[in-house]
Amino acid sequence: xxxxxxxxxxxxxxxxxxxxxxxxxxxxxxxxxxxxxxxxxxxxxxxxxxxxxxxxxxxxxxxxxxxxxxxxxxxxxxxxxxxxxxxxxxxxxxxxxxxxxxxxxxxxxxxxxxxxxxxxxxxxxxxxxxxxxxxxxxxxxxxxxxxxxxxxxxxxxxxxxxxxxxxxxxxxxxxxxxxxxxxxxxxxxxxxxxxxxxxxxxxxxxxxxxxxxxxxxxxxxxxxxxxxxxxxxxxxxxxxxxxxxxxxxxxxxxxxxxxxxxxxxxxxxxxxxxxxxxxxxxxxxxxxxxxxxxxxxxxxxxxxxxxxxxxxxxxxxxxxxxxxxxxxxxxxxxxxxxxxxxxxxxxxxxxxxxxxxxxxxxxxxxxxxxxxxxxxxxxxxxxxxxxxxxxxxxxxxxxxxxxxxxxxxxxxxxxxxxxxxxxxxxxxxxxxxxxxxxxxxxxxxx
Numbered sequence: 135x136x137x138x139x140x141x142x143x144x145x146x147x148x149x150x151x152x153x154x155x156x157x158x159x160x161x162x163x164x165x166x167x168x169x170x171x172x173x174x175x176x177x178x179x180x181x182x183x184x185x186x187x188x189x190x191x192x193x194x195x196x197x198x199x200x201x202x203x204x205x206x207x208x209x210x211x212x213x214x215x216x217x218x219x220x221x222x223x224x225x226x227x228x229x230x231x232x233x234x235x236x237x238x239x240x241x242x243x244x245x246x247x248x249x250x251x252x253x254x255x256x257x258x259x260x261x262x263x264x265x266x267x268x269x270x271x272x273x274x275x276x277x278x279x280x281x282x283x284x285x286x287x288x289x290x291x292x293x294x295x296x297x298x299x300x301x302x303x304x305x306x307x308x309x310x311x312x313x314x315x316x317x318x319x320x321x322x323x324x325x326x327x328x329x330x331x332x333x334x335x336x337x338x339x340x341x342x343x344x345x346x347x348x349x350x351x352x353x354x355x356x357x358x359x360x361x362x363x364x365x366x367x368x369x370x371x372x373x374x375x376x377x378x379x380x381x382x383x384x385x386x387x388x389x390x391x392x393x394x395x396x397x398x399x400x401x402x403x404x405x406x407x408x409x410x411x412x413x414x415x416x417x418x419x420x421x422x423x424x425x426x427x428x429x430x431x432x433x434x435x436x437x438x439x440x441x442x443x444x445x446x447x448x449x450x451x452x453x454x455x456x457x458x459x460x461x462x463x464x465x466x467x468x469x470x471x472x473x474x475x476x477x478x479x480x481x482x483x484x485x486x487x488x489x490x491x492x493x494x495x496x497x498x499x500x501x502x503x504x505x506x507x508x509x510x511x512x513x514x515x516x517x518x519x520x521x522x523x524x525x526x527x528x529x530x531x532x533x534x535x536x537x538x539x540x541x542x543x544x545x546x547x548x549x550x551x552x553x554x555x556x557x558x559x560x561x562x563x564x565x566x567x568x569x570x571x572x573x574x575x576x577x578x579x580x
Contacts, residue, residue, distance in 0.1 A: 135403070135426055135458035135530065135532040135535075135577045136392055136400035136401065136402065136403070136458075136532055136533075136535045137161070137182070137190050137400060137401040138398070138399070138400040138401070139163070139165070139180060139182065139192050140192065141180070141192050141194050142167070143167065143178075143180075143194055143195055144163075144165045144167070144178065144180040144192070144194055144195060145165045145166045145167035145168065145177075145178070146165060146166050146398065146399065147163040147164065147165045147180075147391075147399050147401075148163070148164050148165070148166075148176065148208070148376075148391070148399055149163065149164045149208035149272075149376050149391070150162065150163045150164075150376070150378070150389055150390070150391055150401050151163075151208075151209070151210045151211065151331075151378045151389070152187075152378065152380045152387075152389050152404075153211040153212075153223070153245060153380070154380060154381070154382050154383075155223075155245060157185065158183055158184070158185065158245075159183065159184040159185070159186070159187045160181055160182075160183055160211070160245045160246075161181065161182045161183070161184065161190060161389075161401065162179055162180070162181050162196075162209075162211060162225070163179070163180055163181075163182075163401075164176050164178075164179055164206065164207070164208040164209075164227075165177075165178050165179070165180050165195075166178075175204070175205050176199075176205045176206045176207065176208075177198060177199045177205065177206060178195040178197065178198045178199070178206065179195065179196055179197040179198075179206065179208075179209070179225075179227060180192075180193070180194055180195045180196060181193045181194070181196050181245075181246060183246075186422060186425055187382075187387075187404050187420075187422050188404075188422060188423060188425045188426060189425070189578070193246060196242075196246065196247070196248045197225070197227060197240055197248050197250065199229055200229065200231075202231055203229035203230060203231045204229075204230045204231065205229070205230050206227055206228065206229055207227060207228030207229065207230070207235060207271040207272060208227065208228070208271065208272045208376075209225050209226040209227040209228070209237075209272055209273065210225070210226065210272065210273060210274050210275070210331070210378070211223060211224070211225045211245070212224055212275045212284065212308060213308075214241075214307070214308045214309075215283050215284060215305075215306065215307060215308050216307065216308070221243050222241050222242065222243055222308075223241065223242045223243070223245055224239060224240070224241055224308045224309050225239070225240045225241075225242070225248060226238070226239055226240075226257075226272070226273045227240065228270065228271040228272065233267055234259070234266065234267040234268075234270070235269065235270050235271060236256055236257060236258045236259070236270055237256070237257040237258075237270055237271065237272075237273060237288070237311070238250065238251070238253075238255065238256055238257075239251040239255040239257075239309045241309065251309060255309055255310060257270075257273075257311045257313075258270070259290075259313070260313035262315075263292055263293055263296050263298070263313065263315050263316055264290055264291060264292055264293065264301065264313065264316070265291040265292070265293060268290060268291020268292075269289045269290055269291045269326075269328075270288070270289070270290055270291075270301070271288060271289040271290075271328075272288050272289050272328070272329060273286040273287070273288040273301075273303075273311070274286065274287050274288065274329055274330070274331045274332055274378075275287075275305075275308075276332060276333060276334060276339075276356065278304065278356070279356065282306065283304060283305050283306040283307070283308070284304065284305050284308060285302070285303070285304055285356050286301075286302070286303045286304065286305060286311060287300055287301065287302055287329050287332050287341065288300065288301040288303075288329055289301065289327075289328040289329050290316065291326070292316040296315060296316050296318070297316075297318035297319065297359075298315075298316025298317055298318060298319060299316070299319040299322060299325045299326075299327060299343075300316060300317075300319070300327070300329045300343070301313060301316060301329075302314050302315070302316050302317055302357065302358075314357075317353065317357055317358025317359055317360050318358055318359040318360070319351065319358070319359065319360045319361070320359060320360070320361040320362065321361050321362035322343065322345065322349060322351065322362050326345070327343050327344050327345030327349070328343070328344040328345070328376070329341065329343060329344075330342035330343060330344050330348060330376055330377045330378055331377065331378040331379040332379075333379045333381075333386060333407075334356075335386065335407070335409050335415070336409060336413070337354075338352055338353065338354060338413060339352065339353040339354075339355070339356055339360075340352055340407075340409070340415050341353075341360060342369060342377045342378070342379070342388075344375060344376055344377075346371075347368045347369070347370055347371035347375075348368070348369045348370040348371075348374075348375065348376070348377045348390070349362060349363075349367055349368055349369065350362070350363040350366065350367055350368075350369050350415050351363070352413070352415075363414070363415065365412065365414045365518050366414050366415065366416055366517055366518050366519075368515075369415065369416075369417060370390060370417070370546075370547065371513060371515065371546065372499065372513050372515075372546040372547045372548050372549075373392060373393045373394070373395065373535075373547060373548055373549035374390050374391060374392050374393060374402060374547040375390065375391055375393065376390060376391055377389070377390040377417075378390070379407065380404070385406060385420075386406070386407040387404050387405065387406060387407065387420060388404070388405045388406070388407050388417055389401060389402065389404055389405075390402045390547075392535050392537075392547050392549070393549060394534050394535070394549050395534070395549050395550075395551065400535060402537065402547055403420070403423050403426075403530060403537060404420045404422060404423065405417040405418060405419065405420050405544060406418040406419065406420050414518070416517060416519065416543055416544070417543070417544040418539075418542050418543055418544060419528060419539050419542040419544070423530075425578075426458065426460050426530070426575070426577045426578065427460050427575035427577075428575060428576060428577055428578040428579070429575060429576040430573075430574070430575050431451060431453065431459075431574045431575060431576055432451070433449055433451050433461070433572045433573065433574045434449070434450060434451075434572070435449075435463075435560075435566065435567075435569060435570055435571075435572050436448060436449055436450075436559065436560055436563070436566050444473070444505070444506030444507075444561070444562045444563075444564070445504060445505040445506045445561075445562065445563045446478035446486075446504050446505075446506070446559030446560065446561050446562075446563050447559055447560045447561075447563030447564075447566040448478075448480075448504075448557055448558070448559040449557070449558050449559060449560075449572075451574070452555070452556045452557050453531075453556040453557075453558065453574065453576065454556055454576055455531060455532060455533060455553065455554035455555065455556040456532070456533060456553075457532070457576050457577055457579065457580075458530075458531065458532035458576065458577030459529075459530075459531050459532070459556070459574060459575070459576055459577065460528070460529070460530055460574065460575045460577065461528070461529040461531070461558065461572065461573070461574045461575075462526065462527065462528050462529075462572070462573045462574070463526075463527055463569055463570060463571050463572040463573065464524035464525070464526060464527070464569070464570045464571045465491060465524055465525050465526075465527045465540070465568060465569050466523055466524040466525075466568045466569075467491050467492075467493060467495060467521060467523060467524075467525060468491070468492070468493045468565075468568070469493060470493045471493070472493060472565075473562055473565070474490035474491060474492045474493075474498060474561075475490065475491055475560075475561065475562070475565060475568045475569070476488060476489045476490040476491050476497075476560075476561050477489045477527075477529060477538075477558060477559070477560060477561065477569070478502065478504065478558065478559040478560065478561045479529075479531060479536065479550065479554050479557075479558055480504065480554065480555045480556075480557040480558070480559070481550050481551055481552040481553065481554060481555065482552055482555065483555075484503060484504050484505075485501070485502070485503045485504060485508075486501075486502065486504065486550070486554075486555075486557075487499065487500065487501055487502065487536075487548065487550050487551065488500055488501075488502040488509065488561055489529070489536075489538050489545075489548070490561060491521075491525075491540065494516070495516070495517070495518075495519060495520070495521045495540075496514065496515065496516035496517075497514070497515045497516075497517075497538070497540075497545045497546065498511050498513070498514050498515075499511070499512055499513045499514075499515070499538075499545075499546055499548045500512040500513070501551055502561075504559070506561070506562060506563075512548075513546055513548070515545055515546050517540075517543055517544075517545065519540075519541070519543050521540055521541050521543075522541055524568075524570070525540045525541045526540070526541055526542065527539065527540050528542070529558075531554055531558075532554075532577065533553045533554060534549055534550045534552065534553050534554070535547070535548075535549060535550070536548050536550065536554075
């Protein structure tokens with residue numbers, strides 16, 4: 135359900151990005167063959183492929199750092215602007231060598247066999263606008279409006295007087311890059327963030343910008359200015375990071391990592407990027423993930439006696455959380471003044487995690503005991519969305535990782551304190567009738 139590579143020559147992953155070509159999903163990831171406690175010497179970029187965006191086959195490293203480099207940095211993949219004549223794809227990546235980080239290029243004709251391009255394609259800081267030894271990493275491209283080449287956006291350290299927070303440039307051939315003056319940015323929480331990805335949706339440009347969580351920046355023009363979204367500004371804020379876009383036919387999808395509490399990274403499930411009539415970007419359930427519903431499991435909503443109080447009313451069924459479970463149902467958000475309602479996921483006998491919806495539609499995720507005591511909120515999320523009464527929920531759970539959706543809008547990704555036991559309940563148990571029409575499936579066997 136949550137992909138993590140197993141090949142020793144790949145190692146532990148961090149940043150991920152995807153490219154879809156002729157019905158095949160190519161998943162690339164920055165990786166380190168040896169993961170240390172205080173340092174992660176990223177030394178390769180590896181790839182896996184999938185026919186459906188759900189089931190993955192590992193291939194392994196496609197690029198490795200040069201011996202003279204201290205570490206590699208992440209990148210992205212795009213089609214050559216001259217693809218009809220050269221048949222090429224390009225990938226950018228960075229390396230830290232000596233006093234600074236700079237960007238390099240690689241090319242491929244099949245998205246699996248990659249060749250590093252020569253040092254003449256090294257892309258370095260333009261000192262008119264950028265700090266010479268600042269960040270310089272991970273170009274994300276979009277077509278220029280006039281069709282003549284690409285615009286690129288990347289993690290950078292603009293000089294303070296520019297008012298910028300990331301790099302901006304252009305390329306006519308897709309591999310030779312020229313820096314431009316960085317766009318002015320208004321309202322972000324952190325001026326040292328990282329560019330995840332940018333796409334034009336409708337008539338606006340939406341950037342997923344990483345600074346602790348993933349924030350949404352919006353612009354009317356590709357050259358900016360950009361401003362922090364007024365609604366649902368924090369797109370992802372749980373145990374997750376570094377979201378990227380994926381054009382998949384007529385759909386715009388998003389991928390990101392999901393992170394265990396010990397720092398180990400998996401890839402989260404693909405999601406749809408949806409923009410409402412007010413121009414608000416949110417993440418939503420992708421129907422392609424229905425392939426995870428491999429084996430239907432009978433589940434009965436717990437009766438929940440009135441005197442159960444704040445404790446969890448447990449389902450009679452114990453699921454195989456190692457394999458993974460998908461659960462769906464209806465949840466009536468509480469009326470104003472009533473306790474929050476939601477689900478309980480057991481991590482060990484007597485304790486686990488809570489996913490609770492408040493009367494205003496906001497959500498809390500945190501650690502709790504089965505009797506309702508000792509509740510400690512880890513994340514609070516408000517997607518500022520008018521949920522139905524009842525609202526449809528989806529819970530995706532495997533080992534320590536879960537995702538929760540309400541009316542198909544992603545509420546959050548969450549990492550449990552310990553691996554789930556497979557026992558799930560309703561909170562509060564005395565109000566269990568607020569959760570109805572439960573359905574569940576076990577994920578495919580590995």
